[in-house]
Every structure is written in structure tokens, then in C-alpha cells.
Amino acid sequence: MSSARPPLADPRHDAARRRLAAVPWPAAVLAALERLRTGGHQAWLVGGTVRDALLGRESDDTLDVATDLLPAAVMERFERVEPTGLAHGTVLVLLDALRLECTTFRREGAYRDARHPDHVEFTREPLEDLARRDFTVNALAFDPLSGVLLDPHGGLEDLERRRLRAVGDPVARFREDALRPLRAARFAATLELEPDPATRAALGRVADRARLVAVERVREELMKLLRARAPSTGIELLREAGLLELWMPELQRCFGVPQNRYHAHDVYLHALATCDAAPAGKDAVRWAALLHDLGKPDTRVERRGEGTFYDHQFVGAELAGVLLERLRFPGELRARIVHLVREHMFDYRPRWGDAALRRWLRRVGEDAVADLFDLRIADVLGTGLESAFPAGLEQMRARIMRLVAEEHALSVRDLVLDGHDVMRVLGTGPGPRVRAALEALLEEVLDDPSRNTRERLLARLEAWRSEAERAADA
Numbered sequence: 415m416s417s418a419r420p421p422l423a424d425p426r427h428d429a430a431r432r433r434l435a436a437v438p439w440p441a442a443v444l445a446a447l448e449r450l451r452t453g454g455h456q457a458w459l460v461g462g463t464v465r466d467a468l469l470g471r472e473s474d475d476t477l478d479v480a481t482d483l484l485p486a487a488v489m490e491r492f493e494r495v496e497p498t499g500l501a502h503g504t505v506l507v508l509l510d511a512l513r514l515e516c517t518t519f520r521r522e523g524a525y526r527d528a529r530h531p532d533h534v535e536f537t538r539e540p541l542e543d544l545a546r547r548d549f550t551v552n553a554l555a556f557d558p559l560s561g562v563l564l565d566p567h568g569g570l571e572d573l574e575r576r577r578l579r580a581v582g583d584p585v586a587r588f589r590e591d592a593l594r595p596l597r598a599a600r601f602a603a604t605l606e607l608e609p610d611p612a613t614r615a616a617l618g619r620v621a622d623r624a625r626l627v628a629v630e631r632v633r634e635e636l637m638k639l640l641r642a643r644a645p646s647t648g649i650e651l652l653r654e655a656g657l658l659e660l661w662m663p664e665l666q667r668c669f670g671v672p673q674n675r676y677h678a679h680d681v682y683l684h685a686l687a688t689c690d691a692a693p694a695g696k697d698a699v700r701w702a703a704l705l706h707d708l709g710k711p712d713t714r715v716e717r718r719g720e721g722t723f724y725d726h727q728f729v730g731a732e733l734a735g736v737l738l739e740r741l742r743f744p745g746e747l748r749a750r751i752v753h754l755v756r757e758h759m760f761d762y763r764p765r766w767g768d769a770a771l772r773r774w775l776r777r778v779g780e781d782a783v784a785d786l787f788d789l790r791i792a793d794v795l796g797t798g799l800e801s802a803f804p805a806g807l808e809q810m811r812a813r814i815m816r817l818v819a820e821e822h823a824l825s826v827r828d829l830v831l832d833g834h835d836v837m838r839v840l841g842t843g844p845g846p847r848v849r850a851a852l853e854a855l856l857e858e859v860l861d862d863p864s865r866n867t868r869e870r871l872l873a874r875l876e877a878w879r880s881e882a883e884r885a886a887d888a
């Protein structure tokens with residue numbers, strides 16, 4: 415355990431205290447803290463709430479609060495509560511637009527399963543509670559009512575020096591809860607902190623325990639990591655620690671796979687650079703960027719001293735699906751990412767007519783178009799070469815967006831007639847012929863959207879019927 419500092423009246427804390435005091439904490443939060451404190455109890459803002467306020471980062475709408483009140487007592491003091499993690503002493507208090515994650519001061523017992531302490535012991539001592547927290551920058555407590563700030567592990571100085579340091583002995587702390595190395599990678603990337611040497615070295619000492627961590631927690635950390643400005647720093651930490659191998663072996667296998675003259679990086683570093691270049695707010699694009707070339711190691715064929723990777727997008731889509739399934743991604747998000755990986759190789763020639771563009775648009779789907787362009791642009795930026803940006807891509811994007819805006823028919827559902835019309839005119843019942851006829855009509859409409867009128871389409875059906883009748887008579 416690092417040496418505890420006097421919690422109060424450290425002059426170096428003045429600036430931080432002023433900064434925290436100047437935050438416009440919502441009145442509802444201050445009122446809730448007052449209510450927790452009634453009867454001589456304690457309530458502090460802690461964790462990410464204090465850290466992010468000091469960094470001037472926007473936090474989400476869940477504030478971290480620590481108190482000496484037991485969970486049952488917390489629940490009694492508020493009308494709207496959810497006992498989200500009672501066993502660990504956590505109660506979610508619902509205020510109007512905000513939520514407080516209220517955790518009773520804890521000191522922890524031994525860990526057997528590398529994720530949950532065997533027992534949780536509550537304490538009335540805030541410093542004991544701060545000592546069980548993962549990183550010094552997360553082990554700060556602030557009371558906005560009195561302006562008192564607790565920093566027993568040097569978190570303020572670490573924040574100032576942009577250093578990520580475990581509280582206490584990093585090896586022991588990581589081995590007792592193997593989610594912490596992942597949180598370290600996440601914080602290093604999202605907060606742009608540099609792990610201190612001992613913390614960094616300890617990251618590689620938990621791979622044998624990491625399997626015990628619940629995969630949902632792993633996924634949540636990775637999702638947060640991929641929202642960083644540059645996720646690559648965190649992913650590199652995971653690779654160095656042997657943890658990438660564990661959770662994303664398909665990506666690990668790209669490491670050191672050489673490419674060709676179109677790339678400055680190997681496949682792995684290109685994936686990281688593409689991920690960094692993709693828009694941070696779009697989860698599906700970020701993940702697709704990270705995974706888009708997973709098929710390259712399996713499809714690599716050397717021609718004249720250079721790598722070729724024919725059809726890697728199809729192999730990659732399969733592998734991305736496997737990886738995302740392992741991490742138990744929600745089905746819809748997984749499907750979107752896999753689709754982007756499969757379609758990421760689209761090509762464009764300016765001489766393509768609108769019909770060709772409409773066919774492409776139909777295949778990839780209107781919903782995926784904007785994401786695909788984001789991915790493609792990130793892919794180009796991720797080559798690490800200064801090569802001229804493909805002008806055609808912008809032209810294609812502009813043309814596609816115009817086609818989308820024109821709302822032309824792109825699927826049989828957009829045709830102005832339906833299966834009933836087809837059955838009536840062709841005189842057939844339901845079956846594959848109906849679908850085939852609709853598809854054929856759509857092909858004609860894709861060539862020329864002005865053909866999508868009832869009159870024209872019915873006339874085409876009539877013509878097909880007479881043709882079929884003549885063929886039958888012959």
C-alpha cells in the first residue's frame with residue numbers, strides 16, 4: 415500500500431479543490447448528498463465523477479457516490495432506487511435526469527475467483543474505501559458541500575503528470591481482480607494517461623487469471639476503450655500484456671503479417687490506425703475498422719514479393735462474427751459490424767452509371783452507406799501513406815447520397831405493385847415465381863427509376879404472361 419498522505423489541508427490541493435468547487439453540481443445532486451448525510455452520516459463524490467470533473471471531461475449521467483450508510487438505509491432515504499449491486503453495497507438512486515451509483519464504504523476480503531471478493535466488509539472509514547479502488551486517479555473523494563477533497567494515494571499529482579498508477583501493489587491488485595488490467599488499458603486510452611512502469615509491468619502478470627472474468631464486463635470495457643480518441647494505445651497495452659491473445663486472438667494473429675506497397679504498416683498496425691481514424695462516436699464503424707482485415711492472415715498469397723489478400727473481406731466477416739460472438743455482442747450490433755467488414759472493399763469507377771450505383775446501394779443497404787464511407791475513408795487514412803486521397807470516393811459519396819435522397823426503389827418492397835398484382839396478372843398462386851417476377855421488375859427499375867409506375871410494371875407482367883402462354887402453346 416502506498417503511503418497515505420494527510421487528507422486535509424495539503425496546499426497543493428488548493429487548485430484542484432477550487433476547480434471542483436467551481437463545477438456547477440446539479441442542485442438535485444447536492445440535495446441527495448445532504449439527504450444521505452442526515453443524522454451525521456457521510457456522502458462523497460468519488461471515482462470517475464471526481465476524476466472527470468478535474469480533467470474537464472464530460473461524464474455520463476451516472477455519478478459515483480460513496481457513503482457510510484448501509485445499502486438498506488440508502489434505499490430508505492429515496493423514493494426511486496434500484497438495488498443494482500446489493501451484494502457489493504451498491505444502490506442506484508434515480509433522480510430526475512441523473513442517477514447516483516451509491517456504494518457503501520468497503521474494505522475488501524480475499525478474492526478467490528479473480529473477479530469478486532469472497533466477502534465484502536463495510537467500513538465507516540472513507541480512507542479504507544479509497545484504498546480498495548483500482549487506480550490513484552479513481553481514488554479521490556470530494557465533498558461539494560464542504561469543499562473537502564481526499565487524495566490519499568497521490569491521484570492529483572498523477573492526473574497532473576498524466577500517469578496511470580494502481581493503488582497499492584499493482585501485481586496483487588491486478589491478480590485479485592483481473593478486470594483491472596483491462597480497465598487500465600481503457601483508462602490509458604480514454605484519459606490519455608501513461609501507465610507508470612510498475613503498473614505497466616504488472617499488466618502482463620494476470621493472463622492466467624483473466625479467463626475468470628465475466629465476458630460481459632470485458633465487452634463493456636472494450637466498448638469504452640474503442641470510444642477513446644485513439645484506442646490503439648489501449649489495444650497495444652493489451653497485446654503487450656498477452657490479453658489480446660485471450661479475448662481477440664483473431665486480431666493478435668494479424669500482428670507482423672506484412673502487406674504490400676499500398677501500406678506502411680503490417681495488418682495489425684493498419685487495423686489499429688484505421689480504428690483510430692474512424693469516427694469515435696460510431697461504435698459499429700470503430701469496431702468494423704478494428705476488425706476489417708481479420709481475413710488477411712488466412713488469405714495472404716505472396717506475388718512478386720508482395721502480399722495479396724483476395725476475398726479477405728469474406729473470411730474477415732466470418733472471423734469478426736466469431737470474435738464478436740465470443741464477446742457476446744448484442745446481435746444487432748454484431749450483424750452491422752460483420753456487414754461492414756464484408757462490404758468494406760467496395761470499388762468505384764467514375765464511369766459507373768447510376769444503375770450500377772443503385773445496385774450497389776441495394777446490396778449494402780441504405781442504412782449502412784454512411785458507415786461504409788466512414789470505414790472506407792478510415793481504411794485509406796490507416797494505410798499510413800501520404801498517398802493522395804482517392805478523389806473518386808468523395809464523388810461516389812456525393813452521388814450515392816443524391817440517390818438516397820431521391821428515394822428510388824431499391825428493394826421489391828419499394829415497387830409500386832406487390833405480390834398480389836403479380837399473382838393476379840400471371841394467374842399463379844404464391845410461390846417462387848412471384849418473387850422471381852418481382853426481382854425481375856426491380857432490375858428494370860434499378861436501370862431506370864422512371865419505370866416504377868403501375869402502368870409500366872403491369873404492362874411488363876402482361877407481356878411476360880403472353881410470352882409464357884406462347885411458349886406453352888408451341
Ligand code: ATP
Nearest residue numbers: 460461462463478546547548549552553591593594
Ligand atoms: P466510468 O464511469 O467513466 O466508466 P469509473 O472510473 O467511474 O469510469 P465505474 O465503473 O463507474 O468507473 O466505477 C466507479 C469507481 O469505482 C472507479 O472510479 C473506482 O474507484 C472504483 N472501481 C470500479 N471498478 C473497480 C475495480 N474493478 N476495482 C477497484 N475499484 C473499482
Ligand code: MG
Nearest residue numbers: 461462463478
Ligand atoms: Mg463511474
